[in-house]
Amino acid sequence: DTAVSQTPKYLVTQMGNDKSIKCEQNLGHDTMYWYKQDSKKFLKIMFSYNNKELIINETVPNRFSPKSPDKAHLNLHINSLELGDSAVYFCASSPGGLAGYNEQFFGPGTRLTVL
Amino acid sequence: DAKTTQPPSMDCAEGRAANLPCNHSTISGNEYVYWYRQIHSQGPQYIIHGLKNNETNEMASLIITEDRKSSTLILPHATLRDTAVYYCILYSGGGADGLTFGKGTHLIIQP
Numbered sequence: 001d002t003a004v005s006q007t008p009k010y011l012v013t014q015m016g017n018d019k020s021i022k023c024e025q026n027l028g029h030d031t032m033y034w035y036k037q038d039s040k041k042f043l044k045i046m047f048s049y050n051n052k053e054l055i056i057n058e059t060v061p062n063r064f065s066p067k068s069p070d071k072a073h074l075n076l077h078i079n080s081l082e083l084g085d086s087a088v089y090f091c092a093s094s095p096g097g098l099a100g101y102n103e104q105f106f107g108p109g110t111r112l113t114v115l
Numbered sequence: 116d117a118k119t120t121q122p123p124s125m126d127c128a129e130g131r132a133a134n135l136p137c138n139h140s141t142i143s144g145n146e147y148v149y150w151y152r153q154i155h156s157q158g159p160q161y162i163i164h165g166l167k168n169n170e171t172n173e174m175a176s177l178i179i180t181e182d183r184k185s186s187t188l189i190l191p192h193a194t195l196r197d198t199a200v201y202y203c204i205l206y207s208g209g210g211a212d213g214l215t216f217g218k219g220t221h222l223i224i225q226p
Contacts, residue, residue, distance in 0.1 A: 004158075030211075031211045033213055035213070041200070042216070042218075043153075043159065043216040044216070045212075045213025045214065045215070046213075048211055048212060048213050050211040055211050055212070056211075056212060056213055058213065090158050090159070092158070092159075094211070096211040099207075099208070099209050100145065100147050100166070100206065100207060100208075101147075102147075102149065102206050102208060102212065102214065103161045103164070104151075104159075104161060104214060105161070106158030106159045106160065107158055108157060108158055109156075109157070109158055
């Protein structure tokens, strides 16, 4: 019973392709996130969704499009993949809504390699 | 703009207490201090958080100075599985904001 799951765990693809990463949480949380961890291990927020609505979009190229079909899922679709998109992508969720409270639960990550 | 400062790395002997410092001299009154850790090749894991008072849970203790300009995360009896990068993060959002991770401290537990 994984709390936050991501698929696939590894993704190797060619430049220019379009790919998707799926995320599901079974914690009943209202808020979900996508983070990117680059080769230097810096972890940065990309998107935040609360009750299926976009809350944060942190200067991410519009080739990245998150989609939330329901509260339990937040998928990340990436168009026209570039070499610089190679990274580990983490999905996370949190209860949301309480000022100052932000215990986030992270998925295991998806390692994307663009050749 | 680094809001927190942590040593890049620390060593600790297995079974001893690991004390990880964090400086946040410009902390605002409504900012909480959060600690997360990331074990190699895994997603980050929440450890503990606090506002003013010291906090303790099953994983760790958090000591915040009275002026709130620094804090210390204490792992009371470190094990090899505690080897990880530990992040000290300030947060004041409405509960749906992303976290801003810095470089963290790489804690290495020595056998």
